[in-house]
Amino acid sequence: MTHRRLIAVVFASVLSCWAPAPVYASPEVPMCVAEQARLVETTINVDRPWISAGGMCGPYAAPIALTEADPTSSSAVRAYRQATQLIAAARYEAARLKLDLAHQGLPRIADHIALQSARLELLRDRPDRAAIFFAEATESIHESVRVQGSFGYAFALLRADDPVGEAALHDLLWTYPALPERADLLFEHARSLLRQQRHDEAAQILHAIRVDHPGSHLAPRAGAELTRLARLGYHTPELTTEARVRIARELVRTGPLDKAKANVNELLETSLTPEQDARVHYLAGRLARYEGRWQAAETYLRTAQGFPSADVASTREIKDHANDMAQAAAAREKATVLVALSRLRARRAYAAIPSTQLRDMIRLASPAGLKDEVDDMLVALGARAGVASTTLLDAAMAAVGTGGEGLIIVLLNRVAKQDNTRYRAAALYHLGRAHERGGRPDEARSYYSTTLETGDEYYAIWAVNGLARLEAGSRIESPEGFSDLDRRGMPRAPQTADSELAGRLEPIAEIHSDTYPWIGRAADLLRIGERDSATAELFEAYLSWRHALGKPVARAGLDSVARADGRVHESIATDLRAARLGLSDSDRATLSSVAASLGDMGTAGGFAGPSFIETLPRAYEWLAVPAANRYGLDPNLLLAVMRVESAYQKHIVSYAGAVGLMQIMPRTGQLIAHALGHEDFSPADLLDPRTNLEFAAWYLTSLIRRFDGRLPLAIAAYNGGPHNVRRWMQECADQTSVDVFLEQIPFSQTHRYVRRVLVNYEAYRKQQQLPPPTLSVRLPAQRVDPLSF
Template sequence: MLKRILAALLTLTPASIAAADVPTRPLGGASELRVERLLCDPFEANKSTAIEGSPLGAVLEALKAGDGKRALQILATIEPHYPAIRDVFALYRGKAAILTGHLPLALESFRTAATSSTPDIVVEARTLGLRVLVELDPKAAHGESAQLLADYPELPETIQIFHRLAERLSAEGEGVLAGEIYRKIDLVAPWTVEAVDSLRRMEELRAQGVKIKPLDEVERVDRVSRLVRLGSPHKGKQAIEELLRDLPSSPDQKRRAYLLASRVARSEGDYRAMARYDALARNEPPPPARGKDDLESLERELASLRRGVPLARLSGPALREYAAFAGRHGMHERVAAALEIALRRTLPHSIVFDIAMIASGSGQDEKLVQLLRPLAARSDTLGRGARYHLARAHERLGEIEEARAHFFAIASEAPEDYYALWSRQRLEQTHDRVVERAELASRELLMPPARVSKKDPLPYPPFAELTLRSDEESAPKITHEELADRLRGVASLHGDLFPSLVRAEALLRLGDVDMAQLEIYETYIEYRAAIGRSIRRAGLISVAEGVNRTYERPVPAVLRARRQIDPLSREIIAEVAAAIGDYGTAIGLSARYHADDRPYAYAREVEAAAKAHGVDPDLLFAVMRVESVYQRRVVSHAGAIGLMQIMPRTGRLIAQGRGLDGFTTADLLDPATNIDFAAWYLARLLERFEGHLPLAIASYNGGPHNMSAWIDQHAETMPLDAILERIPFTETHRYVRRVLGHYEHYRAKRGAPMPALGLELPNNEPRADVVRF
């Protein structure tokens, strides 16, 4: 809808703007949409109106169809009766006015909407208002844009707005000012299509005699840095190659250039080139090239790791580093020597476990059994990990009965544990190698335990079971007016404390479920702030500002009253939130909802994305559970957005890879877009790592280039379950475990076991046809 409106804005001419006729009269006539039944007391339900035929639903349909005239007529009919949401009406009126060509009305409407109490509406209204002003008065827009960008430095539409502003200024004869803007676009956003066009426009302006300052050395390196960090891998590599052909003269800028080249080489898996550029950045000679089978050089490097200290006297970390180097280069005899030392010495248990993982797959399983058996006696996570890998060593030695005994014990004693998941995998994949008795017994442990609900029964109907989004004909239905009725009592009680509740009730009554969801979320944010657990970043406002949200602290009496809102009211708000699809808010507001219930949040969007990209929908639900706990508007400290927590750069590269024009990072707040992008990305990661699910999950969090590097740092014979133990990023290490656990539970809810998780590592040679971001 928004793209249609913006496209209409760009097609307007001064003549069409001046001739625009704006219909602001109310609807009338038998053929028009019947909304008069809603013009009674706003709290009165109209149960005959389905959501598709609701007033604001009709407005949105008209805007989507490009019928601004009809949208304005409907708005004029209903607006006087709902003063609490005049800003929402103004926002829609501005969009409709653009479609009719009446830009002065659009500008006036957006300025009214910008006075909203809802931050996301303010951002959208101010942004659209600036776009309109660019068309009406580009000089005034140039001045106003500075304030907008000061308030919203990460505004997603910045580059598009500035590019259009430069076009309008150039058309008005302001070539110097337009040239400055084009130059800035090329400098700060060189990966965009607007930057490519800006280069062409600058050449045209120079040909007309306009002086545009070329980039200096610092700016050149800054530009390449942005391409490497924020642009596509291909453009980043191309820019680095150009920079290396014409290196800056300044030592500092030359060092920056080499470090950027090192970063590009690392992302491509070219670690020799990375080491060479790192050495150049330190102003040192590049390391000598070493053949893959140059054992003499490897022995020298191993000796240098010891620093003249006998192997038996190395510290625990040094012994671990020695074993890791030997394992990475297939020097199994040296790994065996490190294992012997670890067996004879008393080392920290974490060091012993790491050395055992390094030695996995090196043919030293008898020593591994000896090394891991004492650790397996521990009752904590490290002990369970040691016991699992002890069982794996027995399995590799062909001692299947002993291995299965350990797997049974782990799966029975801690069924929710990560190692229980892997133990169930091994029980399933080894059952045909042992007697029938063990096979039958194993079947009882092949599914994770179901969560036992501890919730009290509701004192009112469970509206979460009556969803507006249900596609099943047999599912009970509930109208938006009935939900508004349910919210009415809470709004009348607490509307002074939480004005968003009054707005949500009005929006639900008029059928604007998405905007009602936003207002209920604002209520949730205010409640969290009152209890001292503020949500630091959420919504379009956080995407635009790029910093933590600021909250106006209410007077102590209001703050205390918000904090003390009664549990029943919170449960009613939570039920309404769940009924319109916002399980994240429901979980946050009421103890009756729990994230480990693992709801099928945004099921329609998930099923569509899964089908389009060939991904298991349960995997998408599991990732959503870990990434956002089903909150569609959450923004991380690092800037990841939405349900599946997609980074802005990743979103841009996915859009580029799929040929999607007009994408901005604000689109990631839309559940359908966010989930669709995540499904596409997970499908590419699964393809890159040859279907190995744990590696794809690790790459989703830590980056595919990092996952490839971690594989390369170990022996080719190391099994996958041992590689996962060696992930150095704590967050990614935990992330894989959490997603796999939730994935298994989602599968179990459908009565399906986990897919088999392979243990052999994929081909990790760099390829041009795989995703690199």
């Protein structure tokens, strides 16, 4: 529940908080709540009504270790569970009374219960009361609860037409500039203004939604409301040419891309100012680049360069992209490449050119098919002593498809003879490939077998495929990364009783109540059946332990998504740091075991250490298998990507902003959502493992098919972007094979990423006694990619 879409969390389907809900069944807001808000005459008082005279001063003053044997705790747990049933039966008043009892009896998680009470008050059409409960949640010690509380507080005030609402909205958007539900809040603000007869202000906000959030599900509703206001005679902002350019920019950024292309093409035929023309041509260039239309991309970008712009950074970016596209477009044009080679050679003999420059010149000449030039440079390198192994290997790989196989073998032999080089396995494998291409199967078989003896897991996968091809006497073609439905039985989510897990946590919670309050909170959340929230609390405890170790996790959770920035790491007092470092090995083992029993292998691995991760747990398999089966994908591929992307951490956020188990970028998630028809998607949804795996399964399937079934290319595209993979293919020799192409990936991260995923994929398959993946070496033909993300 912790990271579900904020709109759903705040006011829509309260039922989704109590019972399993469809992955994408987010209600259409704000129409799911009563249309007429109850007006309040004065500013809402956020004093907590539940503070008793007996001194219960909030949930954090003095955490109390409550066990199931404690009658207060037991009755509070029962009250909470009864409240869920009453809400399901739409008996809201009775549910409110039960939640009040739960709130008083479970002070460690009073903030969580306050969130539930706030949602209930919204269902009761009491936004004024909801705001009070949301205000309590904003003081939580858990970042996700604070974000939800802050969002709900602003929303409830706007729904109540409270004068404080606008200031709360301003503060919220300033604190969380990337708040996933920004458009929803703005829409609610506009509705509040309309209820107050402030039509001009409402129209401005509706216009901003239409222009700045054109791909959202609220844009057409904002447009329809503006049309209604205009019919009633109120002034509404015009959709100017400048506004249309802004709409096109946002559509290119967040989709839907078909609308983006239509808008950009329409603007290209429109009379624009020079600055607008530059921006539109730049957008057209971006779309062409994503699709792999290099010449068209360069043309659009060069045109954009020709218009004056006051933005120096944008001008430089356009120029750099234009030069990149020109390089890609001309990579196979012999005349252009010959001119470039002549300039680099500068009338020198090849023997006088440094080795690394010769390698780069081979990279330039090979895609253009300049065989004589490539061979001459290979001869010069082969005759030279003291050349680094990496330079020899890179030059040999760049020459494949154009240079003579004998000359390539000379370079590879020099690398293979160096026992102490980490490139020996690569050289041995590619010697086998060179002999296979040359029609010498016995020599190829020998080199493949020797490659297996090196112990290199990545090249072993390719060597096994090479031996299989030789055995079959022809190329082996089979679907890569796909499989039949997993018929071994659908994996089940962990079934350990919540009360048992809570009991295992309680002794640790008592010892560390001051230093790790999240452990006791997790125990109480388990008692009331909130497993997702409990895992989030254990993760927060893990983050605090890491911080005490001096190894803080930079970005994680809803707060990082909403801020588009890292976590705020305040300095830790010396005594608190020492106390947190007092978490014993036994305690950490228990926390790891409980997290694993809850299915959170990321937190389990964090507490247990690398040895746990190295066992390759089949994390979230009960979600991965059905997601993979929907698209015919091998679930082991999802597990392998998850292992490399996040080490099974569902809350993690990368420096680049990628979110969750499969590290999906918010823009990619938005485009996937459009493709799947989930128009109410929010980047916060990517923190939900079910959504994250569903999107990743669809996207990986799409990439495999777009690259003609070549799994390694799809993996490279998942990390480096499909448009980059197509560009790298364009800059390789015409007869380059997949395995050779992978050696030439210029992004070092993507280069390593493909290897790591394939090795883990093979390991996960081995767990199920499945053979290594079958991989084709044929590079698919270049073509335009209409999906373009």
